[in-house]
Amino acid sequence: MSIRSLTGHTLCFLFLASGSIIGDDWRQFRGNSGTGSDSSPKTLLPNSFTETTNLTWKVDLPAKGVSSPIVVKDRVFVTASSGAIQDRIYVLCFDGPSGKQLWKREYWATGRGYCHPTSANAAPTPASDGEFIYAFYSSNDLVCLDLDGNLQWFRGLTFDYPKAANDVGMSSSPIVSNGVIICQVENQGDSFVAGIEAATGKSLWKVDRTRDSNWASPAVVKADGSRPATVILTDRASVIGVNILTGEQLWKFQGRASSVPSTTVFGDIAVVSMDGTTALRFSADSKVPTQLWSNKSLLSGNASPVVHNGDLYIMNSSGVVSCNDVQTGAKKWQARTGRAKHWATPVASGNLMFAFDQGGSARVLNLNDKGKTVHTYQFQDQSFLGTPAISNGALYIRSNSHLFRISQQ
Amino acid sequence: MxxxxxxxxxxxxxxxxxxxxxxxxxxxxxxxxxxxxxxxxxxxxxxxxxxxxxxxxxxxxxxxxxxxxxxxxxxxxxxxxxxxxxxxxxxxxxxxxxxxxxxxxxxxxxxxxxxxxxxxxxxxxxxxASPEQKKAMLLEMLDDPSLEIRRDAVELELSKIKALTKQSEKIAGYRKALSHSREIAQIKLIADALSELGEKVNQVKHFGMIMQWHVAGPFENKNQAKFNQAYPPEENQDLKQTFTGMDGIQFGWKQYQSSDEEGIVDLNKALANHKGAIAYAYSDFYCDNPRQIDVRLACINANKVWINGKLVISNDVYHAGMNLDQYIAKASLKKGANTILIKVCQNEQTESWAQRWQFQIRVTDDTGKALGDGKQK
Structure with a gap:
């Protein structure tokens, strides 16, 4: 480890461990909090936009991808993949305000890039600890770069677990916390979750998982008292918690869980797409959470639950968004967003929710008016499968071919 | 940390x-x-x-x-x-x-x-750095050992065909491109273009699909539990042998020749639509001289492949996609007859998309060029 890298990783770990403010970054799938919420925006997002209004810039992407952009220090990072068997993988960096491409890095996938035509090898959203980018792919390639595009290390997990593949494509997004990168690689072959040391890329621990396809991403509940930081993992039949530093299983609840939407952690509550929707409550010093509530009729589609300003938003497979009390699961209202297929999780900022669908439509809902649609716009020849990112008064959304920045003009 | x-x-x-x-x-x-x-x-x-x-x-x-x-x-x-x-x-x-x-x-x-x-x-x-050099370089790279470069060189050939007006020249251009192309998607595009010009491409022959088989099944695979169960065909391939399979079904080896345009061997047709079952397919491949080969399998079901009795491919995966050249393994062929044995396991999923019980297999050099049909006798 170079002095610079060591210092960077160490400072970053200390920075996160101390719970410092991390500004307006959007460092992972569904933002820093993992809730899909930009709860206290300094600059409001526009409640309407087209390709000529409130669209700050639009840039071509060299290849496809269904991962979300992330934003670190006003730099936007996007992954992509190309080739008939999706064997070329990319990390791209753009300047947030201008859209200028700052750098591009390409690699040859070392695992299987096969996936359904609507997906891509670049399906998992990258994660960052504020100093480094951790880009993960369906081919199990894991790349660590600094913010200037200098490679720190490259792992190909398929070298270690050669049967870890799903030819429909895997999409679980990694998270980085406490100096550990969590990669959930669940499929019918070598199925596992790995804790990788962020500083070196070396494996710290591995948990064997059910040999079944699963696209959900891990979530983390912060340490509190004697309770260690806990990774929450779902598969089709259970939700478990493991110690992020050791991989030790701390608890397990059985139930019928969905294999696509991911767990959302809001403070000491984890919202899990199991038996409809189930909320677990954590308390200081106790390793094992208790069930707060469970609601069989609250079913997520492909989108993950969103928690914004204390409310829980669930989008079902018909594109209906419901607003629920996160403490009780009681429904407050519901609104339809359109019938097109939603793979992207909606994001919320201020009193607005932004939903993008596979057919290229964008909708803005007013959360202060029972989810009333206040704006719709159909992008031409675009398909949105990745969740948007919000940072510094701008919303970034990537399509199958472009990256857009939407902000007040 | x-x-x-x-x-x-x-x-x-x-x-x-x-x-x-x-x-x-x-x-x-x-x-x-x-x-x-x-x-x-x-x-x-x-x-x-x-x-x-x-x-x-x-x-x-x-x-x-x-x-x-x-x-x-x-x-x-x-x-x-x-x-x-x-x-x-x-x-x-x-x-x-x-x-x-x-x-x-x-x-x-x-x-x-x-x-x-x-x-x-x-x-x-x-x-x-010098985009203007791309075309001149690619013109000399149709046989390049880098398959990525070769793909781009073929793309250039294809772009040149668009400017041609005579059908015979177009066909010749596509035929030339086809002979150099190794990428499956590109080959299929060229075959489609030739088809539109009235030229049928025998994709089975082009890809070197193995079409003639002896098949045996169904052996039992309830709860997907028999992937590692060595049924008698794994011990020897005596084509006169008879077996008692799942549910007491009696069967022997049965000749089967696929007539599928893409070389798919459909076990639902060759045998019957069995669930929780295993089939074996056996063939031979003749080679003039010992050589290294690629065995390239596509299979929607759990599978194993043995070349001359040596296990070269093994995937305990069901209904997670089927793509040409999905599983590639290196193997050695000897002079004369070589044996290929495939085990194809079907599970008990009931969804309509989970009924497929099939595979495609070919033998190629390390660039993906077919080694012919193995002069099957």
């Missing part, structure tokens, strides 16, 4: 070298140390092996100017797939600094025994 407190001798030596470099300035002994750093990176392996030393070496490689690129490309020769990517990043960081030594990079590209990955990267660097 706990960090490793001890370092190997080589890591300590490398740290000393890097420490000296920082103190004395990197450029003075760049040639010597560039080689050391490259070799250090080339030692990375699975499970993060060699990472501590490689990360230190990489921090120096990322600082190198563009004139280090030829040496970095050379370093990719003999590197494993992980190290290739580390070194690629070092090349890209160097290239970002500008002033590429294009003549040396081109010279590297022209040596076809250099690593296909490194040559492809050299090609991309030249094209990025």
């Amino acid at each position: 706990k960090r490793k407190k001890t370092a190997s001798c080589s890591q300590l030596l490398l740290m000393c070298v890097i420490g000296c470099m920082i103190l004395t300035g990197a450029k003075e002994t760049q040639g010597v140390d560039l080689k050391t750093w490259i070799e250090t990176v080339k030692r990375v392996g699975p499970e993060g092996k060699g990472h501590e030393a490689a990360i230190q070496a990489m921090s120096m490689l990322s600082k190198q100017p563009a004139d280090s690129i030829p040496q970095l490309l050379e370093g990719m020769n003999g590197a494993n797939r992980l190290a290739v990517n580390w070194l690629r990043s070092a090349v890209e960081s160097a290239a970002d600094k500008g002033n590429l030594p294009l003549a040396e990079i081109k010279s590297f590209l022209e040596k076809k025994d250099n690593s296909p990955f490194a040559r492809r990267l050299a090609f991309e660097l030249i094209v990025a």
